[in-house]
Amino acid sequence: PLERSLGAWLPRALLATGGHLKVTVALAWDERVVVSPHIGELDSPRSNDIFKNIINDIQSLYDVKSQAIVCDLHPGYASSRWAEQQDLPLIRVQHHAAHASSLAGEHPDIENWLVFTWDGVGYGNDGTLWGGEALAGRPGEWNRVASFRPFRLVGGDKAGREPWRSAAALHWEEDKELSGQTAQNPVPDFIDAEALSLAHHAWQRGANVFETSAVGRLFDAAAALVLDRSVASFEGQGPMELEQIAQNGCEAVPLPISPDDSGVLRSDWAPLLPVLGNRGLSASERAGIFHETLAQALMDQAMKAGERVEFDAVGLSGGVFQNRRLAERVVELLTARGIAVRLHREIPANDGGLSFGQIIEAAARETRS
Structure with missing residues (x-):
């Protein structure tokens, strides 16, 4: 697992479930966040079993039980459906906000961002499929300011x-x-x-x-x-x-x-x-x-x-x-x-970085509220 400091104290332990492709999960508590190894696509019973096993293993390894779950906004993702079935508070994070926050989490020295989040697909706040978005702001406060003609x-x-x-x-x-x-x-x-x-x-x-x-x-x-x-x-x-x-x-x-x-x-x-x-x-x-x-x-x-x-x-x-x-x-x-331009260093730019970004985004909301 990849461990990083959050730079802020979390009031409760969070588990982030990533997306649907190149899935990783992340567990955060106190001031720490741990990102799991690569799981892959949740498109088979076997991959879904691995997903659940890694969630159990990472919580057992660090002796931390999640108190809330963070998932993608997409209603069709297997990771989101699993999150909905757990008897825990649910925090939904838009796909590209998670991408932007994953980058911001790697560069905490930057306060105000303009992050271009370009990919193949991500469920947007308006119900359409985004993937060419520019988000301005910071974790917990992203606003879409630019995109492409849909x-x-x-x-x-x-x-x-x-x-x-x-x-x-x-x-x-x-x-x-x-x-x-x-x-x-x-x-x-x-x-x-x-x-x-x-x-x-x-x-x-x-x-x-x-x-x-x-x-x-x-x-x-x-x-x-x-x-x-x-x-x-x-x-x-x-x-x-x-x-x-x-x-x-x-x-x-x-x-x-x-x-x-x-x-x-x-x-x-x-x-x-x-x-x-x-x-x-x-x-x-x-x-x-x-x-x-x-x-x-x-x-x-x-x-x-x-x-x-x-x-x-x-x-x-x-x-x-x-x-x-x-x-x-x-x-x-x-x-x-x-x-000035910032790129990813340790966290993947692709969907492998979503779980980390979900934690950064949710942590910003938790510590702000």
Whole structure:
């Protein structure tokens, strides 16, 4: 287990159950927090048994019995359902607030944050699926200030395994068809025509459709369009391959940014579509343009958010920032503007860090109240 100091005294012992993928659990008491070893995905009876056993083991090892449980906001997560079944007070923490707090917990010297939490999926406060969020504030007091234009995605969990679904959804949002290169070939070779047609009909009817702002899904769409990838053999395959081939020195496509009805700044991905589908450019060029565009979009959001809120540092958290090319370019752009940037050190940027972040977030609420 990984042990860290909380820097504040907890009034009661807390157990955090993490998310659904790359699960860890965390136990906190007094001024200490302990994060378990990696458990993995809670998608089988065996993994759920391991999850429960580790919860019992970590409490026995430290002779600490949790007095409240912290879980993700998502109602469908097995970890959240388990937490609900326990006869203990329940503290729910939004997915990206946990990501932001996990980073803040590693850098307690920073008081005011602007944390970009980019990943594949996380249940938002509004019931949509977030994943491209910028949160301003500090643990216990996060406010969403920037994101991406949301789009409707069909297929539920299939979307993460079949990146063509994200590519198609972006085109449908723009009232465009995802087409092949010739009139004789109206559907791209790498996509099954029947599956595409069924998905489009479902999308039009709103059947099994959810709204998302996730950058992870934008990466999936780019991988489908640039690499002709319809199915991922493992999680993150397309984005990893896109990072690997991306050419250096590419120019960004400017993305319009404007506030939505609730005041959240939204970057619009639409100008990327013609470039990603442009076969006159090499795959390496298109991959490079995509990375540079996202890095510049983040910087634009940071600069505009800075006109509204004060922050001491920008943080990068969430699985998307395991992409070294993107993270390093973002750091380069922001530091050139004199903005301090903080990254994860010991705690994973991906969902493996959620349990620690849940503890930091819940502890801030507990000690403040």
